Amino acid sequence: MPAYFSWPLAASALLVLFIVSRVSKLIHNIKLSGGLPGWKIPFPPLGLPGAVLPTTWWNPGIRWTWTWRASAYKDLKSELIALVPFMVGQTTVYTNSIEIARQVVAGGVQSPWIKTEETSKGVIAWGINLISSEKETWRRHRRIMGPAFNATTYGLVWAETARVFRDMAAAEGWDAQNTVSVRAVQDYTFKLALLVISTCGFGWSFAWDEPPMNEDGTMGIQKALNVYTTNILLLVIAPEWAFKLPIAKLQEYYRARETLSEYMAKQIADRKDEIHGEVEGAAKRQDVFSLLVRANEDDGKLKLDDTTLGFLSIYPDIQKELYDEIVSVVGDREPMVEDFGKLEKVLASFCEAMRLYPAGYVMIREAIEDTVLNVPNEGGQPGTRPLPVQKGLRVVVDMVGVQYNPRYFPDPEKYDPTRWYGVSIESEALTAFSVGPRTCLGRKFAATEAVCFLTFLLRDWHVSPSLRPGETGEQWRARVMGTTFGLTLGVESVPVTLTRRRPLPV
Numbered sequence: 465m466p467a468y469f470s471w472p473l474a475a476s477a478l479l480v481l482f483i484v485s486r487v488s489k490l491i492h493n494i495k496l497s498g499g500l501p502g503w504k505i506p507f508p509p510l511g512l513p514g515a516v517l518p519t520t521w522w523n524p525g526i527r528w529t530w531t532w533r534a535s536a537y538k539d540l541k542s543e544l545i546a547l548v549p550f551m552v553g554q555t556t557v558y559t560n561s562i563e564i565a566r567q568v569v570a571g572g573v574q575s576p577w578i579k580t581e582e583t584s585k586g587v588i589a590w591g592i593n594l595i596s597s598e599k600e601t602w603r604r605h606r607r608i609m610g611p612a613f614n615a616t617t618y619g620l621v622w623a624e625t626a627r628v629f630r631d632m633a634a635a636e637g638w639d640a641q642n643t644v645s646v647r648a649v650q651d652y653t654f655k656l657a658l659l660v661i662s663t664c665g666f667g668w669s670f671a672w673d674e675p676p677m678n679e680d681g682t683m684g685i686q687k688a689l690n691v692y693t694t695n696i697l698l699l700v701i702a703p704e705w706a707f708k709l710p711i712a713k714l715q716e717y718y719r720a721r722e723t724l725s726e727y728m729a730k731q732i733a734d735r736k737d738e739i740h741g742e743v744e745g746a747a748k749r750q751d752v753f754s755l756l757v758r759a760n761e762d763d764g765k766l767k768l769d770d771t772t773l774g775f776l777s778i779y780p781d782i783q784k785e786l787y788d789e790i791v792s793v794v795g796d797r798e799p800m801v802e803d804f805g806k807l808e809k810v811l812a813s814f815c816e817a818m819r820l821y822p823a824g825y826v827m828i829r830e831a832i833e834d835t836v837l838n839v840p841n842e843g844g845q846p847g848t849r850p851l852p853v854q855k856g857l858r859v860v861v862d863m864v865g866v867q868y869n870p871r872y873f874p875d876p877e878k879y880d881p882t883r884w885y886g887v888s889i890e891s892e893a894l895t896a897f898s899v900g901p902r903t904c905l906g907r908k909f910a911a912t913e914a915v916c917f918l919t920f921l922l923r924d925w926h927v928s929p930s931l932r933p934g935e936t937g938e939q940w941r942a943r944v945m946g947t948t949f950g951l952t953l954g955v956e957s958v959p960v961t962l963t964r965r966r967p968l969p970v
C-alpha cells in the first residue's frame with residue numbers, strides 16, 4: 465500500500481463523492497420537475513425501498529395517495545405534485561387532474577407518453593400483452609382483444625356468475641341457514657371473481673369447493689391463481705433472485721408462478737391445436753381465452769364487490785332502494801343478463817364503490833421526448849397554461865386523487881350512488897376505468913359480474929355490518945375499510961352478517 469494512503473482519507477473522499485453525486489442527482493431531478501410544487505424525498509413511492517417503508521413525513525411510501533388524499537393537492541394548491549428523490553430513482557409528477565390524465569394516457573399511438581417496461585413488470589410476467597404493450601403492438605392486441613368483449617361474453621359472465629353463486633351458497637351451507645356470519649366478504653367475492661374469469665376468460669372451469677392442493681401435494685391451479693394475483697406486487701418490487709431465498713411467502717409465490725406458467729403453456733399448446741383444427745369441436749368454445757392466448761389479460765383486478773357490499777351494509781336505506789329495484793325488475797324469476805340495463809341503482813352502487821376504491825390506483829407514463837403539458841388554471845378557472853416537460857419525466861395519474869378531487873365529485877368522501885344514476889357503464893365519466901382509446905376493456909365484464917352477484921345476493925339476503933359491541937356503522941367503516949395496496953387497491957377484510965329475507969320453513 466503506498467505510504468500516502470490513509471483509510472480515513474479514502475473514506476472521506478468516498479463520502480464527498482457520494483454527497484456530490486446525490487446533490488447532482490437532486491439538481492437533475494429538480495430540473496426535470498419543471499418548477500412544480502412538491503416534496504424532496506429519499507426514494508420514489510413506487511420503487512424499492514420507498515414502497516415498502518411506511519408513509520411518514522420523510523417517506524411518502526406507496527400509500528400516500530390514500531393517506532393524504534384530502535390534504536396533499538389542497539395544501540400545495542396544485543393538481544400536479546413533483547416528487548423529487550435524492551437517493552435513488554427518478555422524478556415523478558403525480559396528478560389528480562383528469563385533464564392532465566387525458567393528455568398522458570389518451571394520446572393514441574402518436575403520443576410522446578408511453579408505459580415503460582419497468583412500470584408494467586407485474587403484467588408482462590407472461591409476455592408482452594395488451595395492458596403493457598405500446599404503439600403498434602398495443603394496436604394489434606387491442607384489435608384482437610376488443611371483439612372478444614361482446615354481448616355473448618357478457619351473457620357468459622352473467623350465467624357463470626349465477627352458477628358460481630349457487631355453487632357457493634350450496635358448498636358453504638348457506639342454503640340451509642337463515643343467518644350467515646361472513647368473516648371477510650372478499651373471501652367470497654375474490655374467489656367468485658377468480659372462478660368467473662377462469663371460465664369466461666380462460667375456459668378453465670373449477671368447482672367452488674375444489675381443494676387448494678392436488679393429491680400429489682403440488683399446488684392446485686385455483687390456489688396458484690389466488691396466490692399470484694393477491695401478491696403480484698412482489699413481482700414488481702422484488703428482484704428475481706429474492707424468490708430463491710428461504711422465505712415461505714416468496715417461495716409460495718414462486719411455486720404459484722411456476723404452476724401457472726406451466727399450466728398456461730399447456731393451455732396455449734392445447735388451444736393452438738384446437739385452433740388449427742387438430743382437436744374436434746374446438747372452434748365452438750365461447751370463452752375469450754382463444755383470443756387471450758396471445759395476451760394474458762388479467763391484470764389482477766379480480767376483486768369486485770367487497771367494498772360495494774361494505775357500503776350497502778352500513779347504509780341500509782341505499783340497500784333497501786336496491787332491493788326494491790331488484791324486486792320490481794326481477795321479482796321471483798331467475799335474474800337474466802337482459803335485466804342488466806334495468807338494474808340502474810345496482811350498477812350505480814358498484815360504480816360509486818369503484819370511485820371510492822379505484823382498483824387501478826395508478827396509471828404510469830413516461831415522456832419519450834421533450835413535450836408540453838397544458839395545465840388547467842387553478843381553482844377550475846377556464847383556460848390552461850403550458851408546462852414544458854423534459855424527456856424522461858414520469859407522470860403518475862393518481863386515481864385515488866382523481867376520484868376524490870372535489871372539482872369532479874363534491875363531498876368526495878360520501879358514498880353517494882345517485883352520482884351515477886343514468887350514467888352508462890361505457891361512459892367517460894367513469895374515470896376509474898381510465899379514459900380515451902386505452903380505457904379499460906373489461907369494465908362491462910366487471911360490471912356485469914358485480915350486478916349479477918349483487919342481484920342474486922340482495923334479493924335473498926339482507927346485509928348488515930358485523931359490529932363490535934357499541935360500534936357505529938361509521939366506526940365500522942373506519943375500522944374495516946382501510947385499504948390494501950398491491951398491484952391493485954382493495955380492502956382487507958369486511959365482516960358482515962347475512963340475514964335471509966324470507967326465513968326457511970321450519
Ligand code: HEM
Nearest residue numbers: 594595761765823824827896897898902904905906909910
Ligand atoms: C373493477 C375492476 C377494474 C378496474 C377498476 C379497471 C381499471 C382499469 C384501468 C384504470 C385501466 C387503464 C390502465 C392504464 O392505462 O395504465 C385498465 C386497463 C385494462 N383493463 Fe381493466 N379494470 C378492471 C377490471 C378489468 C377486468 C375484469 C378486465 C378483463 C376481463 C380488464 C381488462 C383490462 C384491459 C385489457 C386493459 C388494457 C386496455 C388497453 O391498454 O388498451 N379490466 N383497467
